[in-house]
Amino acid sequence: MYAQMVKTGVDHIQSKEEMSPEERAFQERVDADIKIEPKEWMPEAYRKTLVRQISQHAHSEIIGMQPEGNWITRAPTLERKAILLAKVQDEAGHGLYLYCAAETLGVTRDELMEQLNSGKAKYSSIFNYPTLTWADIGAIGWLVDGAAIMNQVPLQRCSYGPYSRAMIRICKEESFHQRQGYDIMMKLASGTPEQKQMAQDALNRWWWPSLMMFGPSDADSVHSAQSMRWKIKINSNDELRQKFVDQTVPQAEYLGLTVPDPDLTWNAERGHYDFGKIDWDEFYQVINGNGPCNRQRLRTRVKAYEEGRWVRDAADAYAAKKAARAKAQAA
Amino acid sequence: MAEQEALFEYLLRLGDNALILGHRLSEWCGHAPALEEDLALSNVALDLIGQTQLWLNLAGEVEGKGRDANNLAYLRDARDFRNVLLVEQPNGDFAVTMARQFYFDAWHYLLLRELMNSTDGRVAEIAAKGLKEVTYHLERSREWVVRLGDGTEESHERMQAALDDLWMFTGELFEADEVDQEMVRRGVGPDLGALREPWLGLMRATAEEATLTLPQPGWAQRGGKRGIHSEHLGYILADLQFLQRAYPNATW
């Protein structure tokens, strides 16, 4: 997911009796699906968890611009170039909406950027993999955006007003992202043998990292339980992963591509696909900085931020001068 | 020069300018000074890619050999590209990108405004659509030139250096050759030379507001319109055309 393994700072789920009157009133409003708005009373842990989750989500959007941006200048037709540019641009927009949502909780965008740039903040593991061929752009749209949508659609109903509204806007805009990815895959899968091979290779490389995106099983995680109680997490990781596999396997079959999992079988009894073991060791390595592109992604982000500083400063200085001139004129 | 041939050349110039500048701007996506600017630069790039499709499709139609915009964009070599040298110059820092943009937007605006009155209805139609977009491009690049010029000491220096460095590529914008003259004769396009004064007027006013010094008229680099480019174009095309060249006859 775009926010993976978000910590809540709690060690157990409080019973109603353990809660203070404010906490109880807060929980009752959440239970009644009343949105929590900025400046209203909220438990400090709720606020902190939200900042962590929303900013991680925002960072993922921003870092996520890089693997796809890698192919903007090499897109194979003018239409594809425009579509990809519009999509990556949307991601900048989504990051922007999310940073703004986080800002309603009392942090600044600069602070959040600082956390990202210093390596302190996390972003989704998926964006630390390289885009090696054009088919990777198809696979990202199809699989990565597909996985993200699974999580984002329910989050439109989350308890925090600004986050929920940002998700509504994001979901509306993202509706074309997965389709354009699948559209690329369809073209490749029905193209020349080289193109088909390119598509299969992309599926091979992106399948497992996509499943990892949902994060390790959180059936026993107190953080997930707390987040679900607060309604800032709606479904469990396993639930979403299963839903993703069930939805995606037929799509792969339609393309005539093979999902790279020998253990993948339809389980009629469960009404779901069974799938093979995920290499969580790889996931933890990537999350902790050892993925193929972690250093490169971060370095690129820091570079853009630092090289933009004089521009931001100049615009600030100009605004101050202009305000001073207007004031002098009025006097 | 035959009429169709001249019109084809003329449309290639319009389309290639949009294509190459749109490509340069798309390189910024993800690297801009602020998220808001990532979105803004991408919008300009998207407008230009859209204009490219219109101009080059029309060029293909006029040529009558079955080539469309993709064909023309992805399968010509550098010598057959007709964009001005200015648009292929590297992005440099944000000041260079804005100087390039401002020089071009102002000219582009004046040109499209004239092309709206073209005797060729197809040209007039594309120009009318493009003019709305370019009016906004110009507003934005002008605002940035003013802010960077009259911002901090550092931004002032960078902006001045950018104006100076790119100045020699602006002369070509106003030099008419036989293709341009043919277009004037047929009422398709304007006298490019006549755009220079209004362009300079905008440059002077903006430079003054931005506390910048407009460079003195000097030697103009030229050649892009005839297919003699800077070294940069070859690398742009290496990126742009990679897939079409590596996998001939595939559809994407």
Next chain:
Amino acid sequence: MTDKKEWPLWEVFIRSQHGLAHRHVGSLHAPDAEMAIMNARDVYTRRNEGVSIWVVRASDIAASSPSEKGPLFEPANSKVYRHPTFYEIPEELGHM
């Protein structure tokens, strides 16, 4: 965390069609009002959403305090006579 100055935050309001009121759509950062309007155009009208934009510095907005929600809004609940459904109109009169 940082002593560096950040572009101020602006709230963006967009009127989507003639006749409708401006509606809050989100926020953004910009150094001044002109850039805020341009940024709003680029950020919030990418899908043809607007015909008019307002921007307001977030710090210039005076807002009602959430803790006063009761005193501010609940009194209106009891004034049902302000709503048309409060009144019974004989059916034979038709629409009123």
